[in-house]
Amino acid sequence: xxxxxxxxxxxxxxxxxxxxxxxxxxxxxxxxxxxxxxxxxxxxxxxxxxxxxxxxxxxxxxxxxxxxxxxxxxxxxxxxxxxxxxxxxxxxxxxxxxxxxxxxxxxxxxxxxxxxxxxxxxxxxxxxxxxxxxxxxxxxxxxxxxxxxxxxxxxxxxxxxxxxxxxxxxxxxxxxxxxxxxxxxxxxxxxxxxxxxxxxxxxxxxxxxxxxxxxxxxxxxxxxxxxxx
Numbered sequence: 001x002x003x004x005x006x007x008x009x010x011x012x013x014x015x016x017x018x019x020x021x022x023x024x025x026x027x028x029x030x031x032x033x034x035x036x037x038x039x040x041x042x043x044x045x046x047x048x049x050x051x052x053x054x055x056x057x058x059x060x061x062x063x064x065x066x067x068x069x070x071x072x073x074x075x076x077x078x079x080x081x082x083x084x085x086x087x088x089x090x091x092x093x094x095x096x097x098x099x100x101x102x103x104x105x106x107x108x109x110x111x112x113x114x115x116x117x118x119x120x121x122x123x124x125x126x127x128x129x130x131x132x133x134x135x136x137x138x139x140x141x142x143x144x145x146x147x148x149x150x151x152x153x154x155x156x157x158x159x160x161x162x163x164x165x166x167x168x169x170x171x172x173x174x175x176x177x178x179x180x181x182x183x184x185x186x187x188x189x190x191x192x193x194x195x196x197x198x199x200x201x202x203x204x205x206x207x208x209x210x211x212x213x214x215x216x217x218x219x220x221x222x223x224x225x226x227x228x229x
Contacts, residue, residue, distance in 0.1 A: 098118070100117045
């Protein structure tokens with residue numbers, strides 16, 4: 001069993017399809033992706049069946065643990081009622097992604113034995129959620145989430161900038177979610193299964209595809225070293 005909670009090769013099948021060359025088990029790298037791309041797809045399987053919503057999370061490290069992800073959901077969002085006691089949920093965080101054309105591979109000219117694919121970076125976390133309906137906790141979670149996104153701005157917005165009664169009303173309209181992470185898996189599918197010449201071709205092709213593909217081009221050029229921006 002790896003520190004991430006994914007099983008080692010040769011053991012029980014991992015919960016995410018994980019060819020060995022694409023696995024990313026370094027906790028610091030996994031956490032960095034969550035912080036860079038905090039909008040996670042929260043998936044539950046409660047009494048109402050499968051349900052999924054995009055929710056922004058704030059990640060905090062825990063000594064010796066895998067971390068805690070905190071969020072809030074609108075009280076009108078029925079998903080928070082699906083948190084059956086003791087039931088596990090999953091959150092998927094999506095990093096850079098891009099289509100890869102087989103025309104970028106030098107191998108195409110040599111053998112023709114190439115097909116299109118898709119490169120992507122993702123981290124999945126699992127845990128048993130705890131609902132928190134306490135105004136001080138919710139205010140702290142909202143402040144932490146906001147500060148993390150506003151800190152780099154010339155004039156960061158803070159909740160204190162809005163009228164206190166307005167913020168109090170907003171807090172009454174949400175429910176807190178705390179998810180101690182029991183398992184975490186990372187997957188960096190960035191052309192590591194291609195030869196060096198093909199990887200160079202992919203990086204060059206993505207670079208020419210425009211700003212949206214630039215982050216993936218950098219990851220391919222780095223050989224899957226774990227960068228996430």
